[in-house]
Amino acid sequence: MIKRLCAIGAMGLALVLTACGGGGGGSGGSTASTGSTTTTTTTPTLTNFTTLTVDSGPTALTTNPNGYIDDNIAFVSVTICAPGSTTNCQTIDHVEVDTGSTGLRILVSVITPSLLSALSTETDASSNPVGECLGFVDGYTFGSVRQADFQIGGESVANMPFQAIGDTGVFSTVPSTCSSGGGTNEGTLLALGANGIIGIGVMATDCDAACTVPGGYGAAIYYDCPSTGCSSIITRAASTTAPFQQLPNPVAAMSVDNNGTIISLPAAPTAGEATMTGTLYFGIGTQTNNGLGSATVLTTTTSTSRDGAGLITVDFNNTALNESFLDSGSNLYVFSDSSIPICTETNYTDYYCPTSPVTLSTTLVGANGTSAPASIVINNAYTFFDSTNAVVPGIGGSPASLNQSAVYPQSFDLGLPFFYGRNVYTAIENRTAGSATGPYFAY
Amino acid sequence: MKHKRNQPAPLRRTQTWPAAVRLCGGMIAVLAWFGFAAPSFATLGGVSATIEADRAHLAARSSTVVNADYTVHIMTLPNGGTVKEFERSDGVVFGIAWRGPSRPDLRQLLGARFNVLQSDIAVHGGRRLRAPLADERSDFVLHSAGHSGAFVGSAYLPQMAPSDFSISALQ
Numbered sequence: 001m002i003k004r005l006c007a008i009g010a011m012g013l014a015l016v017l018t019a020c021g022g023g024g025g026g027s028g029g030s031t032a033s034t035g036s037t038t039t040t041t042t043t044p045t046l047t048n049f050t051t052l053t054v055d056s057g058p059t060a061l062t063t064n065p066n067g068y069i070d071d072n073i074a075f076v077s078v079t080i081c082a083p084g085s086t087t088n089c090q091t092i093d094h095v096e097v098d099t100g101s102t103g104l105r106i107l108v109s110v111i112t113p114s115l116l117s118a119l120s121t122e123t124d125a126s127s128n129p130v131g132e133c134l135g136f137v138d139g140y141t142f143g144s145v146r147q148a149d150f151q152i153g154g155e156s157v158a159n160m161p162f163q164a165i166g167d168t169g170v171f172s173t174v175p176s177t178c179s180s181g182g183g184t185n186e187g188t189l190l191a192l193g194a195n196g197i198i199g200i201g202v203m204a205t206d207c208d209a210a211c212t213v214p215g216g217y218g219a220a221i222y223y224d225c226p227s228t229g230c231s232s233i234i235t236r237a238a239s240t241t242a243p244f245q246q247l248p249n250p251v252a253a254m255s256v257d258n259n260g261t262i263i264s265l266p267a268a269p270t271a272g273e274a275t276m277t278g279t280l281y282f283g284i285g286t287q288t289n290n291g292l293g294s295a296t297v298l299t300t301t302t303s304t305s306r307d308g309a310g311l312i313t314v315d316f317n318n319t320a321l322n323e324s325f326l327d328s329g330s331n332l333y334v335f336s337d338s339s340i341p342i343c344t345e346t347n348y349t350d351y352y353c354p355t356s357p358v359t360l361s362t363t364l365v366g367a368n369g370t371s372a373p374a375s376i377v378i379n380n381a382y383t384f385f386d387s388t389n390a391v392v393p394g395i396g397g398s399p400a401s402l403n404q405s406a407v408y409p410q411s412f413d414l415g416l417p418f419f420y421g422r423n424v425y426t427a428i429e430n431r432t433a434g435s436a437t438g439p440y441f442a443y
Numbered sequence: 444m445k446h447k448r449n450q451p452a453p454l455r456r457t458q459t460w461p462a463a464v465r466l467c468g469g470m471i472a473v474l475a476w477f478g479f480a481a482p483s484f485a486t487l488g489g490v491s492a493t494i495e496a497d498r499a500h501l502a503a504r505s506s507t508v509v510n511a512d513y514t515v516h517i518m519t520l521p522n523g524g525t526v527k528e529f530e531r532s533d534g535v536v537f538g539i540a541w542r543g544p545s546r547p548d549l550r551q552l553l554g555a556r557f558n559v560l561q562s563d564i565a566v567h568g569g570r571r572l573r574a575p576l577a578d579e580r581s582d583f584v585l586h587s588a589g590h591s592g593a594f595v596g597s598a599y600l601p602q603m604a605p606s607d608f609s610i611s612a613l614q
Contacts, residue, residue: 100590135546137575137589138564180550182560183576203592210522210544215502218522218544219592301593306523308544308593323542323588323595331573334588350574397574399586406610409595411588415573 047154048257048287050076052265054276054416056390058094058110058195070193071385071392072331072416074263076280078104078198080111080148082118083159089149090115094195097263097280098329099426099441100310101134101199102219103206103247104150104162105141107188110195111164119146122161122245124224124234131171131223131230132163132247134206137330139183141192142174143167144225150250152198155282157253161244165192170225177233178221197329198250200261202310202439204429205238205246208303212238219308220246252428257283259431260438262290263328267421270357270379272389276420284425285434292434295425295442298366300325302429302439309429309439313365314412320365323411326424326441330415332395333376336408342398343382351381352396362412366440376418393417486528486554487536487598494528494536500551501526512605513537524594526552529613531605538599538613546587546594553598556583 056062057070074097081089090112095104108116122130122145130145144167150160164171166187174185186192199206203219210218215233223230236245240252252258265278281290301311307323314324317337332351337360343353352358360376379394395417399408418424427438436442486497494516498505503518503526516528524543530536541547550557563578576596578585587596597613604610 102591134591135594136591137587137594138573176550177548180548180557181546182549182553182557183564199591201590201592206591208544213521216521221545303544303592304523305593306525307542307595308524308589310590311593323593325590325593327590329573329590334574350577399575399577399588407584407586407597407599407613409586409588409597409614411595413575413588413590 046287046289048282048290049279050153052076052097052263052278052280054265054278054391055274056388057193058189060110061094061189061193064190066190068193069388070331070390072390072395073194074265074278074280074328074416074419075194076152076198078196079151080106080115080119080162081151082115083120083147083149085118085149088115088118092195096192096194096197096329098197098199098327099201099261099263099424100325100327100329101136101197101206102201102203102249103134103199104160104196104250105134105143105165105199105247106162106196107192108143108164108167109189116164119148119164121146121164126224126226129170129225130234130236131175131225133175133178133221133223134163135181135219136183136186139186139191140174140178140181141165141186141197142171142178143187144171145222145247147244152250153280153282155251155254155257157248157250157255159242159244160250160253161247163247165196170227170229173229175221175223175230177217177231199247199329200249200251200426202300202426202429202441203249203303204240204252204431205248207236207246208238208309208429210303211236211246218303222246249428251282252431254282257286257290258428259286259433260284260425260427263419263424263426265419265421268391268393268417270377270393272384272392274389274391276391284427292425292436292442295423296370296372297368297425297427297434297436297440297442298364298370298372299368299436299438299440301367312367312441314414315363315365315371316360316412319410321410321412323409324364324414325411326414326418326426328416328419328424330413332397332413332415333378333417334397334399334413334415335411336399340378340396340398343380345382348382348385350397350399351385352378352398353380353382354378355380357394364414364441368440372443374414374418391420393420487539487552487556487600494530497526497528497551501547512607520547527614528552529599529604529608531603535603537603537605537608538597540597540614542595542614544592544594546596553585556585556598559583560585 207220425442427433529538585598
């Protein structure tokens with residue numbers, strides 16, 4: 001009885017969301033299996049989605065003596081195959097979904113040797129292997145650029161370049177121009193906290209025009225890697241179709257449903273929970289299950305903007321924080337508010353620890369001037385982290401102690417906790433997605 | 444209170460800058476030097492490296508904005524990003540700020556403080572915190588934000604900043 005009630009409830013929720021035009025709930029084939037007596041399945045089964053899981057992370061991480069439990073990270077599984085092969089394939093679990101970066105990156109250590117040897121490395125004009133560095137807010141990844149046939153859900157891209165993080169041989173030495181950005185080398189499972197990262201942000205390729213001029217670099221740096229090592233920075237074209245050079249946004253490279261994504265996650269219980277399951281939809285307004293509906297479109301800065309791509313403004317505490325963004329790859333909110341106490345416990349002094357939950361009033365404003373309100377609850381990180389839950393809503397990171405808060409940039413990072421209970425749309429730059437054109441976020 | 448933009452400080456009219464700077468007049472004087480030889484100033488936390496060395500290293504175009512007690516050297520990078528160096532009137536660089544699609548070469552810009560930053564961020568323990576680079580010491584403060592494709596941040600030496608420098612100008 002309880003199960004049936006739940007099933008009916010879930011079905012009702014799916015219908016409501018569908019009526020709103022939003023994603024949420026599997027459509028197509030799954031609808032026919034709910035036991036309805038009036039099933040009329042005239043539409044083809046949709047495959048433009050895959051399962052999102054928020055859990056404690058790869059087994060090799062959680063069981064490692066020096067390992068840990070991931071918090072607030074949404075994972076998908078992806079399949080990579082030797083180009084042209086349907087048998088030399090591997091499904092990689094626990095690949096982090098990141099709307100804050102672009103391109104597929106996989107730890108070379110999790111790829112089976114027989115497959116790895118069949119994944120050729122991109123070569124440059126000098127016929128040397130191509131290496132790549134990508135900067136993240138807390139560090140960088142470095143590795144080779146290899147090619148594989150890529151599949152996720154029902155979508156695929158042939159011969160797609162990806163970064164083989166922590167590759168060996170000539171790639172075992174990180175160029176100084178890569179590490180000079182500062183932060184941690186995320187070339188291991190312990191450092192990365194995932195088997196890979198799939199960047200599905202607003203950029204169509206991971207460096208766009210910045211890497212197309214001699215010596216140029218942007219979010220990414222591409223290297224010529226002769227046997228003596230990777231040092232010279234090379235140009236790479238920004239193409240989302242074969243022949244590729246830069247890493248494309250995997251979604252932008254798909255033949256269909258290639259204008260963006262929807263991250264659809266249920267609301268989290270206040271105290272958190274062990275795991276959560278949702279859906280990542282490919283395409284916006286391309287199928288019956290990914291309509292933009294009534295979501296508010298907040299356009300972002302572009303890849304040619306002075307500040308870079310993917311930024312919106314968050315109005316908070318009477319200040320316009322114009323370097324803000326939605327980032328599923330951040331596992332918390334990061335913002336500065338000196339009125340909220342910071343945790344005093346060891347290892348927690350980067351988090352907020354209000355004595356009771358604090359509700360923040362924010363307004364998200366797009367480059368198009370459109371705004372949407374968002375209420376954000378911040379909990380006591382020390383108390384709420386003290387469990388085995390991988391889903392921990394309401395976690396806020398404090399970037400600054402109280403006397404240095406003015407140094408923090410005008411930024412509000414809306415990490416994965418913001419995505420709980422919402423359908424968050426990410427539209428790719430210059431792609432028409434529903435009634436608007438990317439780059440934009442919408443919810 | 445916080446994050447408010449500082450009002451531009453009035454131009455100090457008695458400083459010993461090249462005539463071209465003062466000829467610009469007005470509240471703010473701007474000089475683009477595009478690689479011409481520059482006086483030698485210290486990079487953040489160092490004494491031997493120069494702003495010009497930083498500019499050359501970054502392959503940047505440069506201009507200056509002169510304020511009352513400090514000068515801002517604005518470097519425009521090939522990728523459209525900017526790096527600013529804040530120089531005290533006696534030639535000491537007390538702050539830097541950056542924004543753009545990439546994080547700039549902090550090893551170059553921070554000088555000896557780069558290793559301080561790297562060593563301080565390495566001691567984070569416990570759970571994985573996907574948080575921006577940051578460091579807060581009494582004599583060195585760095586904060587950053589952003590994501591791949593849009594980075595912003597700044598660093599400064601609190602004890603070396605001019606007494607009337609408003610930290611909110613460090614951006």
